[in-house]
Amino acid sequence: MSLVERLRRRRPVNEGAGAWLAAGSVALSLLLLGGLLLLIAVRGLGHFWPASVALVELDDGRQLAGRAVRELPLPESGGRERLYFTGNRDLDGGVWEWLPVAEIAAQRYPGDLVVLERQRWGDFIGRLVAVEPREAEETPRQSDPEAAWVQLQARLAELETLREAREALERETIRPLARRLEADPDDGEARAALAAATASIARQTAAMSKTTLVLESVSGDRFRQPLDAVLGASRPNAMSPGEKLVAWTQGVWRFLSEGPRAANSAGGVWPAIFGTVLMVMLMSLLVTPFGVLAAFYLNEVAHQGRLTRLVRIAVRNLAGVPSIVYGVFGLGVFVYGIGGTLDEWFFGDSLPSPTFGTGGLLWASLTLALLTLPVVIVATEEGLARIPDHQREGALALGATRLEMLTRVVLPMAVPAMLTGVILAVARAAGEVAPLMLVGVAKLAPQIPVDGDFPFLHLDRKFMHLGYHVYDTAFHGDDVQAAMPLVFATALLLVLVILVLNLTAIFLRHHVGSRHAKTAH
Amino acid sequence: MIDRLPLSLPRTRRRHLRDRLATGLIAAGGIGVILAVLAIGLFLAVEAVPAVLGGGLEIDRIRTTLTPIAWGTLKAAFWALLFAIPLALGAAMHSALFMSPRLRARLKPTLELMEALPGVVIGFVAGLVLAPWVERHLAETLALLLMVLPAVLLAGALWRWLPAGVRRGLPLSWAGLWLAPWLIALGWAAVAVAPVMESLLFGGDLRGWLDAELGLHYAARNALIVGFAMGFAVLPSVYALAEEALAGVPGNLAEGAQALGATRWQALWRVVLPAALPGIFAAVMIGAGRAVGETMIVLLASGNSALMSASPLEGMRTMAASIAIELPEATPGSADYRLLLLAALALFVFTFLVNTLAEVVRTRLDRRYRRLGGSA
Numbered sequence: 001m002s003l004v005e006r007l008r009r010r011r012p013v014n015e016g017a018g019a020w021l022a023a024g025s026v027a028l029s030l031l032l033l034g035g036l037l038l039l040i041a042v043r044g045l046g047h048f049w050p051a052s053v054a055l056v057e058l059d060d061g062r063q064l065a066g067r068a069v070r071e072l073p074l075p076e077s078g079g080r081e082r083l084y085f086t087g088n089r090d091l092d093g094g095v096w097e098w099l100p101v102a103e104i105a106a107q108r109y110p111g112d113l114v115v116l117e118r119q120r121w122g123d124f125i126g127r128l129v130a131v132e133p134r135e136a137e138e139t140p141r142q143s144d145p146e147a148a149w150v151q152l153q154a155r156l157a158e159l160e161t162l163r164e165a166r167e168a169l170e171r172e173t174i175r176p177l178a179r180r181l182e183a184d185p186d187d188g189e190a191r192a193a194l195a196a197a198t199a200s201i202a203r204q205t206a207a208m209s210k211t212t213l214v215l216e217s218v219s220g221d222r223f224r225q226p227l228d229a230v231l232g233a234s235r236p237n238a239m240s241p242g243e244k245l246v247a248w249t250q251g252v253w254r255f256l257s258e259g260p261r262a263a264n265s266a267g268g269v270w271p272a273i274f275g276t277v278l279m280v281m282l283m284s285l286l287v288t289p290f291g292v293l294a295a296f297y298l299n300e301v302a303h304q305g306r307l308t309r310l311v312r313i314a315v316r317n318l319a320g321v322p323s324i325v326y327g328v329f330g331l332g333v334f335v336y337g338i339g340g341t342l343d344e345w346f347f348g349d350s351l352p353s354p355t356f357g358t359g360g361l362l363w364a365s366l367t368l369a370l371l372t373l374p375v376v377i378v379a380t381e382e383g384l385a386r387i388p389d390h391q392r393e394g395a396l397a398l399g400a401t402r403l404e405m406l407t408r409v410v411l412p413m414a415v416p417a418m419l420t421g422v423i424l425a426v427a428r429a430a431g432e433v434a435p436l437m438l439v440g441v442a443k444l445a446p447q448i449p450v451d452g453d454f455p456f457l458h459l460d461r462k463f464m465h466l467g468y469h470v471y472d473t474a475f476h477g478d479d480v481q482a483a484m485p486l487v488f489a490t491a492l493l494l495v496l497v498i499l500v501l502n503l504t505a506i507f508l509r510h511h512v513g514s515r516h517a518k519t520a521h
Numbered sequence: 522m523i524d525r526l527p528l529s530l531p532r533t534r535r536r537h538l539r540d541r542l543a544t545g546l547i548a549a550g551g552i553g554v555i556l557a558v559l560a561i562g563l564f565l566a567v568e569a570v571p572a573v574l575g576g577g578l579e580i581d582r583i584r585t586t587l588t589p590i591a592w593g594t595l596k597a598a599f600w601a602l603l604f605a606i607p608l609a610l611g612a613a614m615h616s617a618l619f620m621s622p623r624l625r626a627r628l629k630p631t632l633e634l635m636e637a638l639p640g641v642v643i644g645f646v647a648g649l650v651l652a653p654w655v656e657r658h659l660a661e662t663l664a665l666l667l668m669v670l671p672a673v674l675l676a677g678a679l680w681r682w683l684p685a686g687v688r689r690g691l692p693l694s695w696a697g698l699w700l701a702p703w704l705i706a707l708g709w710a711a712v713a714v715a716p717v718m719e720s721l722l723f724g725g726d727l728r729g730w731l732d733a734e735l736g737l738h739y740a741a742r743n744a745l746i747v748g749f750a751m752g753f754a755v756l757p758s759v760y761a762l763a764e765e766a767l768a769g770v771p772g773n774l775a776e777g778a779q780a781l782g783a784t785r786w787q788a789l790w791r792v793v794l795p796a797a798l799p800g801i802f803a804a805v806m807i808g809a810g811r812a813v814g815e816t817m818i819v820l821l822a823s824g825n826s827a828l829m830s831a832s833p834l835e836g837m838r839t840m841a842a843s844i845a846i847e848l849p850e851a852t853p854g855s856a857d858y859r860l861l862l863l864a865a866l867a868l869f870v871f872t873f874l875v876n877t878l879a880e881v882v883r884t885r886l887d888r889r890y891r892r893l894g895g896s897a
Contacts, residue, residue, distance in 0.1 A: 015677075015693065015784055015785060015786045016784065016786050016787075017674055017677065018614075018786050018789075018790060019615075019619060019677070019693065019785065019786040020673050020674060020676065020677030020680075020696070021611055021670070021673055021674070022611040022612070022614040022615035022619065023615050023619065023673070023693065023696035023697050023700055024611070024669070024670075024672075024673030024676075024696075024700055024704070025607065025608045025609075025610075025611030025612045025615065026611070026612045026615045026616060026620070026628070026696075026697030026700075027673075027696070027697050027698070027699075027700035027701045027703075027704055028608060028669065028704065029608055029609075029612050029632070029635075029756060029760075030628075030631070030697065030698070030701055031701050031704060031705070032753060033631070033632075033635045034701075036638075036643070036646060036753075039646065039650070040642065040646070072657065290550070290554045291554070293547060293550040293551050293554060294550070294551045294554040294555055294558075295551075296547055296551065297547050297548055297550065297551020297552065297554075297555075298551060298555075300547075301544055301547050301548050301551065302548070302551070311555055313877060313880050313881070313884075314559060314877075315555060315558060316876075316880060317872075317873055317876035317877055317880060318558055318559075318561070318873075320807060320810050320811065320872055320873075320875075320876040321561070321814070321868075321869055321872050321873060321876075322810075322811075322813070322814020322815070322816065322841055322868050322869075322872060323814070323816065324814065324816045324841045324844050324845055324865070324868070325561065325565070325814070325865050325868055325869045325872075326561065327844075327845070327848075328565065328844060328848065328861070328862060328865040329560075329561045329564055329565070331848060331849075332564060332565075332568060332853075332862070333560075333564055336853045359849075370557070370558065370561075373554065373558055374558065377554075401536050401537060401539075401540035402540050402544055403539060403540040403543040403544065404536075404540070406547075427637055428637070430639075431637065431638070431639030431640070431641070431642075432639070433639070433640070433641045433816075433817050434640075434816035434817055434820075434841065434845055437845050437849065438844075438845070438848055438849055467639055467641045467642075467817075468641075470641050470642065470645055471641050471644075471645070471817060471820070471821065474645045474648070474649050474821065475648075475820075475821060480649065484649070487645060487649075491641075491642045491645060491646075494639060494641075494642060495638060495639070495642055498637050498638070498639060499634060499637070502633065502634055502637045503634075506630050506633065
């Protein structure tokens with residue numbers, strides 16, 4: 001027996017190419033999924049990390065400061081070029097700069113480079129020269145940047161308290177007064193109070209705009225920046241990792257709690273989070289009772305004949321009908337049909353501008369409730385079918401009526417299955433965007449649909465939605481490149497919400513499975 | 522006992538009355554809900570069909586508007602399925618018959634989570650991250666695509682010649698997991714080698730070569746990108762159904778085949794797969810239904826130009842995307858509006874039929890499995 005033969009004999013059975021290809025497709029699927037999640041997580045969370053700002057000196061003596069974003073090979077000469085985010089849109093019109101790597105003479109990270117987040121013109125990257133009152137017109141003497149930085153931080157903290165006070169005043173005094181005036185235009189007391197409050201706001205605004213910053217870009221352009229348009233300042237090169245972590249946490253928090261700025265390309269997503277959650281909550285309020293009712297009817301009441309079987313198949317199939325079709329239905333029936341009629345009956349004086357005859361919170365929730373109804377019905381029915389028949393028979397044998405049997409025996413046992421169904425429905429609804437494009441999301445809805453005005457919850461208003469926010473910012477934004485990190489962060493948030501909901505549903509299902517296994521014996 | 526009976530009678534009657542009332546209410550509510558759900562098809566038919574039959578829409582107009590987007594829909598679905606079906610079926614075969622039960626119990630919920638990923642996120646990554654990358658790195662992409670098959674086969678061939686100890690550490694039943702780093706490593710190598718290959722084979726410019734030699738114009742957002750992204754979205758549902766069908770085949774069939782000397786793969790290919798074929802057909806049908814109706818991925822990754830081109834390197838516009846873009850602007854009752862409703866009706870009918878077919882096949886299959894399992 002030759003060596004090769006002996007070796008071969010000790011080898012395992014050859015399963016052939018097919019078995020390996022099958023294993024490979026599992027590996028590839030997992031890789032794709034992991035890659036996608038990793039990409040979203042890294043790009044979404046990385047955005048809030050205060051990245052170092054490089055001071056780049058070119059061969060021709062030009063200087064610029066910015067964050068390196070990416071590097072690509074040059075198509076022609078074979079070198080590489082690097083993309084920098086340089087900010088300062090008000091100075092040079094653009095925020096991006098491609099530089100050939102070969103032309104970069106030196107790259108340093110000086111600690112005095114300042115990054116300012118501003119309301120207009122986006123970020124500023126450069127040096128802070130001085131903080132001074134607005135009236136000082138002459139060009140400032142060369143002052144100490146360190147002192148200016150300390151001063152700036154103190155002023156920014158003051159500004160923050162002023163801003164909060166102003167918002168509180170607007171929210172708690174001005175809006176109720178305006179409402180009173182609207183109801184009764186002759187209310188002199190309210191008018192006087194409103195005038196006083198407005199004047200106080202004007203005073204505060206004036207106080208806020210008292211200070212200007214003298215800024216200098218690295219190429220030497222000097223200009224003045226009113227302090228009240230500055231939202232935040234940082235010196236990323238001078239920060240320790242601990243400080244960066246704190247800044248990162250603050251960045252994440254502001255992303256979650258603030259409204260969008262600069263045509264959705266900056267700021268936070270709070271209204272979108274709120275809109276998504278509110279819509280999903282309304283939807284689950286609608287879908288739970290109806291879905292459970294239909295499941296109980298199909299499984300417990302209806303005669304189990306051919307017709308019921310057909311209906312069951314049809315309901316199951318509706319879960320596979322594309323969501324956009326539900327959107328069309330919602331638009332045609334809810335918005336144009338029911339909404340149009342409601343407008344004619346109750347809101348005739350505001351026509352032709354529609355109240356309910358246009359997409360809004362109510363119609364969106366209804367449409368998504370319809371869309372997720374099959375999910376709830378199927379899940380609840382599965383739960384009902386798992387309840388052993390002897391439980392029902394036992395209850396009936398003890399003299400319970402059918403209603404008593406259903407409410408006291410079957411319903412409690414079916415609760416986990418119902419919950420699973422509702423959570424799956426919520427997870428599906430939170431990720432659906434296509435039908436919402438037809439029945440009621442807005443690109444930018446600064447007013448959230450809940451406020452102090454009667455009836456507090458405005459079902460006719462448009463609202464913002466996380467998924468639509470991703471679509472709109474990525475697809476219709478002016479500078480998609482600049483908005484990308486925020487889109488990634490929003491996408492990450494959406495995915496996280498949906499993953500958590502799904503994990504809850506999976507956990508519940510396992511829980512249900514084990515409980516029924518016990519009761520069955 | 523006997524004299525207490527008359528006392529409790531009215532209460533019993535009330536209980537029964539309440540029972541009948543409640544049952545009636547449940548029935549009415551249930552029927553109402555089901556009718557409301559089923560009303561969708563009815564609404565679309567009522568709005569769109571009379572306009573077509575009654576001459577409200579000219580046939581020519583229908584043809585010129587709907588043909589390109591119907592073509593786009595089919596093209597997108599075709600490429601999506603071409604990508605998703607082999608991968609999903611391969612994964613289903615592996616996890617139903619080869620995979621270790623421990624890994625399988627983890628893998629199934631993972632892929633369920635994958636199914637829940639919102640289309641808008643997948644579409645965004647495909648359209649704004651993947652498409653520009655592929656456009657810049659055409660050769661690397663080609664190398665990655667060509668690398669996958671040989672890499673897996675190579676792994677299989679090498680595995681047989683590994684020392685027994687190592688082999689025990691890397692069993693086939695866990696290959697779904699340990700092949701992933703291997704694929705990453707070889708993918709890395711493929712990307713590194715790609716520029717060299719490009720300059721050797723295609724004169725350093727694959728895109729120019731495609732244009733000059735094959736006359737293919739490369740658009741950044743094209744059918745391949747859409748197919749890849751949508752395949753990714755469709756894969757989990759196809760996998761779940763196919764896996765269910767394969768795992769449901771009574772075990773004694775495969776055991777019998779193996780007892781007669783078949784390898785596990787032969788038993789799968791010759792015995793289990795034919796038995797589960799209807800279930801796999803159902804899985805593919807469900808996948809087709811999803812691919813046809815998916816909106817956000819197509820909207821973000823396809824370029825949305827209504828082209829009638831068969832080239833996989835060019836974009837398209839699908840029915841779902843057309844509806845999402847145009848319907849909010851169309852005046853209710855106008856010809857455009859009705860045309861879009863007609864498109865929605867077509868989508869509805871198609872998916873409904875396909876799903877019904879799949880469901881019927883699946884129910885039949887279940888019965889067959891029960892018979893096969895019972896007769897043994």
